[in-house]
Amino acid sequence: MFQPVESAILNIALMALCVLVSVIFLGVLHNVPPNLRMRVIMVVTFIAGLYYPLEFFIPDGTVLTPLRNRYLTPFLNPIGDAVAVMAAFTVGIGITNLCIVHARNISQRREGWGNSVVFFISMILMFVVTLANHYAPNLFCKATAEGMMTPVQAAFSIMFDGVYTALNATVFSLLAFFITSAAYRAFRIRTAEAALLMAGALIVMLGQVPVGMWLTHWIPDESIFRFLRFEVLSEWLLANINMPAQRGILFGVWVGALAMALRIWLSLERGGYFGRQF
Amino acid sequence: MEHAQLIHLLVIGVVSALILYGILSSLRGKELFIRRLAGIDAIEEAVGRATEMGRPILFSVGLGGVEIETFQALAIASYVARLAARYRNRVIIPVIDTVIYTIAEEALREAYAEAGHPEAFRPEDVRFLSGSQFAYASGVIGIMNRERVAANFFFGPFAAESLILAETGQSIGAIQIAGTASILQVPFFIAACDYTIIGEEFYAASAYLSRDPIHLGSVVGQDYSKIALAAFTLAGMIVATLATRWAELNGLLKFLTGGQ
């Protein structure tokens, strides 16, 4: 049924038909009692939730194998694409929200409304420049000799490398400062827990930098005291305490995620958004 | 591994069955107990303090996109919003994902309505800031400073921006509570927040908060599942130990590990 077509006109006709059918479907659903509508949505959620488990879990070498191979696995890519495309359409919602907030700042002359103007300018500029760079990099002149750039490429380079990348890297690098002040504040021997937190951090820190390694490098690498060398100790702790502890957390996290997934799948989730009658 | 092995099906089947069993037995009216979770008790206190100071609350769901962890975070956000709405305090939810933006908007509106103060809800308090991690972070620290928030909640999946948010919140003197399943960010929340909910506590939080029988039952089922998984691991270790002596057991071991 879902076959691509060669003719451009047929293509447009079928697209129109699709829209029509969807609108009718939604219209019908809109006019049924909310209770039934909720049922429909629950069923849809359940069916959508069936796809991945069925595709993945039906074991090999059973009667069901051909079912899996022929009907479910080929849809992995299209479903991934469809999800990505539908999510991509929502980008407009976010941008709309941003624009509303900042337009309101400007129209009401709220404090700092100048920044909102800056927001609009930089957004539009970046948007135009990125699109231009993708679709028409040679808009004003063709890329010519070595060491030359077209104006579009130049603008994109300044906006992307000069502004976007620089800001991204700089905000990220604020962490160098924050981690120092956080360590200074948090590593106080008030309780056993805080002391252990500090001890773990200090050992790894010393195991990482040459200064720490130098402190214990006199312990021979072959002796039984080798484990006292900071880098060996931190490696051992990372592998033998950190690893099982993280795994222990993971056990719980994954079981928790599975429980949440089950509740959502079976529409058992309640409260807030999830439990609403509609 | 293109498709699952039998052992995977068995393990997931048992875990799911135990969770559902927990939920069912809870629905049948069995009395269930959940131990105290320190960080969660503090949520009410934080909301109360922000209200006393007459300053808003910020609830970040981190880098949450359309994933299970974000849904859980939003469930907690709803609870916080209901508490805050009771006192007509504001909850600002900055988000990074546009799909989540729509859900968060709905959730917040709903929470204010449920608390009986639909008029106190301000649509602009759910803000899409940016799809980019650090632009989002810079936006959130901007909001923290300008709105002079009194309480910060960080629930959901976080990455490097965790400490940027938490240190800024710390420096403006906000009371901060964090909860995440992103193990790598937990230490930074511990360092900079007043309370931190670790790993699975995050998933148990909504049960603790809502006392909803389904959630409570689910937590009980999760505990059963963990006991089962721990027993499975121990049994597997015993098999592995015996296999070092009797090589015939290697086949069984291979089955248990899913051929890995």
Place this chain on the structure above:
Amino acid sequence: MCVDVRVVEIITYFVAAACTLGIYTILYRENRLFRLFEHIFIGVAAGYGLAITITEVLDPRWFKPMVTENATIVSACESINGWEGASIDRRTKKVGEASIRWETNKERVIRFTNPPANWADARYIKLWMHSQKRTDGSVTIRIGTKPKYGKPTAWLERSFKVDFTGWHQVTLYLKDFSSEGEPSKREVFVVEFVADDALAKSGAVLHIDDLRYCIGRKWYWILALVGGMLYYTIFMPRFAWMSRFIIGVFMGLQAGYTFKAFVLTFYPQIAKSLRPIYVPGNISMTLNNIIFIVTLLCVLVYFFFTIEHKRPTIRTTARLGRLLLMITFGLIFGNTIMARFSLFIKRLDFLVTQFPWLK
């Protein structure tokens, strides 16, 4: 109109330096300069995000598949590379700068030996063909797929009449091709053009240009637009349930995927925990494995919610679990510091080494 790269580099440097220093002012306190750069950042990120959503997702993954024929070029016929039995002609051409010239009276068969291998999605082939005269003969297109397990090459073939003059676009549906052997559309390795006797006798000279296979226009992608638009109903309370419809689909898919992810990501962690508790002849490994399981169990016990930490065994284990967790978090913290300093080092490095007159 073009600009010197050097000039662009200098401008980029100073813009980037301004952004860097502007953001760093937050370290002193929140101020107007930081606010300015914060808004620039959010604006730029929004603009960029919107633009790449269009260029990376909507255009290539939605719009193009929907409105174009989704063609894959088999041969653009711009060079003789891969062609056997034919020659290149730069005067007669339909698409691009050249076409392939085929003197049917000299060569009965020409072949292209370098086609893309995977034709699994292909539905029809399109090519331009030029003939100076109308003939009674016909051309057979043969698509050869790789032999498997010692079997001979399998073929898909179909013929069409050369009863036209000038350029003519030929469209052939693969479902109309007859097959010889068991052709696998994933392993195409040659495309042949065979002239029949009548054509060869007529002495026609044919030109082939722009040989491609197509999937067709995927009209049904319009449904993705409908689905995407449903999100927007969130702004209209009367229709807001429609957004729940699409969100329900997403949540369902995501919930289902969690089961798959559980196996792919988490199960290996269980599987590899199945280590021997006692390793004969290896004390340190035995010790490590015991520490491993003890740590794992203690942490697990800490995360039990339905057991009150009252009984001494449980309390001690859970407490030990909590302490081990704290060590772990300390380790993670310490292990992160280097990465965080690196970020700052890189920023400084940029400011210093990229300074235009120092380079």
Place this chain on the structure above:
Amino acid sequence: MRVSRISDLILTTLSRFQQVDRRIIYVLVWILIGFPIVAPHVGIHLPVLPMYPTRAARSFFEAVESVPNGKVILLACDFDPGTLGENGPQCRSVIEHIMRTGKKFIIMGLDQVGPTIAQAYAEELAKKYGYKYGVDYCNFGWITGGQMFLERMCRDLHAAVKQDKAGTPLSEIPMMKNVRSAKDIGLVVEFTGSGLLPLYIATFNAQFGVKLAQGCTGIIGPEQFPYLDTGQLSGLLVGLKGAAEYEEMLNVVGGGKRAMLPQSAGHLLIIILVALGNIGMWVARRAERR
């Protein structure tokens, strides 16, 4: 009398250390990390600190060494400018090692920027080791499509990746003639700052049994140790330190080892601050008790 006044003075000073203003800490970070970076540019020569390679790094080194000569190494450069500081030096020294052993390699990346940077390293090092593009190494560029794509790549590389970064069809790249699927890949090395490893584990390693080694950032290092333990990873370089260790084993001085000095200074700063903070706290507490 005077003695007690002096000791009081010392004690109050010490107790102040429990609440050092954030800004003072930030200034110290600027100075201690900034100086070693600026110094070489103004003619001050600072020493290179020695490194001591860890076991994970040594097994990485061995994993590269043990790739059979007929197989290629796939370098997945999944990093962006954000983690270039750590992944860059790792990637560079691994490429140098591969070139030293004379093996062939392919560059690709699930990120846009990584492959471009790796190619720049390769071109620079190629001069020294006489490597030729297309013959000894090639670059697939930015790969989109995530796990599904990787899976397709494992099955049929030529069908999944049709052309290299410059647009040359794979069929025209000499070294790709013998590289058709995951079977012809001896080792996959991933450089990343995010949790992309499961994609490779689920495809290359789990389904097709290709060895994996990873160069990751310090932050995700501990998350990767379980994979090392399970054998899903055959080697691991963690952060800048990993790069420095690799450089030590290769006996070169690169970005990793050079950065060790500012890093050491920064780490020492934290240790000293923590010590002072604790001393300040103790002193203040004792004063309170009195």
